Amino acid sequence: MTLDDVPAVAACRVFGWRRAYAGIVPQSYLDRMDLAEEAELRRTHFTKAGPRTVNLVAERDGLVVAWACFGPYRETEGVPLYSTPERPVAELYTLYALPEHHSTGAGRALMTASLERAHAAGFAALSLWVLKENAVARRFYEKAGCTWDGAEESFEIGGATVDEVRYVSLLSAAAAAAPSRG
Template identity: 50%
Template sequence: MTAGDSDEVAAMRVRGWRHAYRGLMPQAYLDGMDVAAEAERQRARLAAGDGSVVNLVAEAEDGTLAGWAAYGPYRDGEVRTGDGELYALYLPPERIGQGVGRTLLTEVTARCTAAGHPRMLLWVLKENVRARRFYEAAGFTPDGTEEPFEVAGATVPEVRYARPLTG
């Protein structure tokens, strides 16, 4: 991902949240998400990054972005551990089911394996059944850890998924 991709990635993330999280978090929050502000955050993160967070994009044949993933070391609060973590994986809703998400997840998993991470972790909304099935089909399993995610005054529980990686 480059800074030039920030606008498309931001639009994809906002559309992805509105599609995937409808009914799972406050609609007013989803409706209030601002693509321009998200794009600025994306550009700022890229500019300030230390290289530990990697952003990947999948490009469609027509040159538009078909997916985005971000990964890096697992964050346990402020401490980074030896594990890898998938921070984000979003597609435009019309790309769901076309293999783009699977391709991005496979690439992230391969890169975390090559980096020597013993396992890969990710967080998913507890009630996001579609995403949970997707990750389970890729070999991830819930490890029993749950955390509340606060969104616009509402608590939305997340569950952590893990997958051992082999070299």
């Protein structure tokens, strides 16, 4: 991803949210999402990202159709048991595709690239949070080799409480031997 990709990445997030979270997140919240505001937020995050944060885009015919971002696990508490100081856990912060590019392989390519790059960067595992009610995304991550590790949390968005579950993909044989939550 480059700074020039920010407007397209903002579109992936806004339209991806509207498709993925319809019926889960209040529609009024989804309808209020603004492309210009999202682009400014993405620009700020991109320019302030730490050295271990990786932003990737998938392109078709020269246009950005999907976006993923991962980096060090953000939480200080509840870190997965397989994290060590030498081999920390990465977190997939986001993966969204434009709705017309769902089921085209763009998301799968970004997921594969994220797993490969996280492994190459020395992370023990790649974790992610997904809305518990988002069956499509949960199947997507399960097909990519991620498993639910038993962790759950709730947050409020648009006046509604939604639940998330944490999925994890271990990235090495050594990490696979470590205990996990279940």
